[in-house]
Amino acid sequence: MPNPPVQVVWFKRDLRTHDHSPLVKACAAGEVLPLYVIEPGLWGEPDSAQRHWDFIAESLDELSDDLMSLGLPLCVVEGDISNVLSRVIACLGPITLYSHQETGNAWTFARDRRVSAWCRKHRVSWHQCRQQGVVRGLGQRRGWVGQWEALVEAPLASPSPASPPAGWKGLPCLPREQWRWRALGVGREACPGRQSGGRRAGLATWRSFLAGRGERFHRDIGSPERARNASSRLSPHLAWGTLSLREVVKELRLARSERRGEAEWGRALAALESRLHWHCHFIQKLESQPDLEHQTMHPALKGLREHPHPGRLAAWCEGRTGVPLVDAGMVALRETGWLNFRMRAMLVSFATFGLGLPWREPALHLARLFVDYEPGIHYPQVQMQAGLTGTNALRVYNPLKQADERDPQGRFVMRWLPALAGLPEAWRQRPWALPTAERAELGFVPGRDYPLPVHDFEAESRRWKRIIHDARQTPEARRDSDVLLDRLSSRRGTRPRRLVPPPSPQLSLFSEPDQETS
């Protein structure tokens, strides 16, 4: 009689054992091999960075311990996933493959197609489960909200103890010390203030939010300084899957019912729940239109802003544009790997409108700096803030106005740009305008002690706003906007659909045999 297959659980952006449907199913089915593959192709992509790996490695460390308590080893292997799976079969015999669905970048999409073909060729069943409220192969958004609700309302899944296959030690699993401190990726800037990886750090962050620091969430998330403490800080844990979206939403709803009658908490928790919807709403956009990673979203806006301006790009990337709130944001991001939403939006808005840069290089630079880099949120957000969706109101952030509203005393700017700390409050956000008398008295020379603005960013912004506004007004552009709205928006309304969008390119992944969703 042939051996029963070994259940291989392939961990990707789901570095936990709790509420992990593929692991639960595998443990119920037989002997289990938990597998994490360090894929050189993925780490050679321009959006990868050492800080991502450092967060992942800390998370794998804990995952390994948590699996051990179920009786299972974590096998970390380096190589191409199809080769690794072939090696597993050679060593252990037939397998069944389990994983979560992934909406990653174009590289992971292509890799999943290769894995799918490999599975067909080797007659391996590949069971893929949903972990986000993202629906694979969705052509348009009607009913999407109901599907999100069904996912988060489903019970949490706990794996039972299981045994590994007897021969697993014959696999080329790397010892912990070899992967734990590995140097990988292209973005190597040190990140001393990075959030720690691992489920325990994720739970501690989440519990501290619920226990107190979240009460002012809705009031403080717009402040670059206060948002660090007031917002949930769940993003890297959701992006790398040390926490599951479902467990967070369930605990959030419980907290909402326990705090009924506490008005501030009610507003704060409702605001957070909306954002957990947006999380999946944005990832669904990339799932439905994967070329958003490389292509400008709206056809009428393609090819408009193409001049690379290498000097301006370098100044923006290095935090020396001469505009303090922009530069402080970039330095804070480099040092900590995190910024609040508004600062992220402003950095993109400044790069694309204020400096007239094409969106792609700034998007990659930010992807490498965000510890929580999540392609499905990142690229649609970048396109939106660059004014390229054609469907949203054109919103351009002026960093001087933002500074007056969000950092009026210049605390954030002083913290990240110490060169400006000695200036009186009125000039911290506009050091170029420091009067001559004060320059002598303070010994501060604009252009020497802090860069002068590289460019007339206000005039450049107005120019791009006009160009993009005009390009959106043609009948063809409006027609294209309707198609995009139908495909990518999750409005609940009954607006009649005017055009049928083309089928989703991801549909091919969904419709391959041996794939299931749950």
Ligand SMILES: Cc1cc2nc3c(=O)[nH]c(=O)nc-3n(C[C@H](O)[C@H](O)[C@H](O)COP(=O)(O)OP(=O)(O)OC[C@H]3O[C@@H](n4cnc5c(N)ncnc54)[C@H](O)[C@@H]3O)c2cc1C
């Ligand atoms: C240009 C740009 C790029 C971005 N890139 C990323 C990215 O790569 N990864 C990422 O997780 N977020 C990204 N965001 C969204 C948002 O800024 C971050 O999720 C948020 O700042 C993370 O901090 P937090 O966990 O404390 O968020 P909270 O405000 O506490 O929100 C909780 C969770 O909700 C989700 N969320 C919050 N705001 C948004 C939003 N506007 N759109 C979609 N989901 C949201 C995130 O998963 C977040 O962790 C981007 C925003 C912009 C403008």
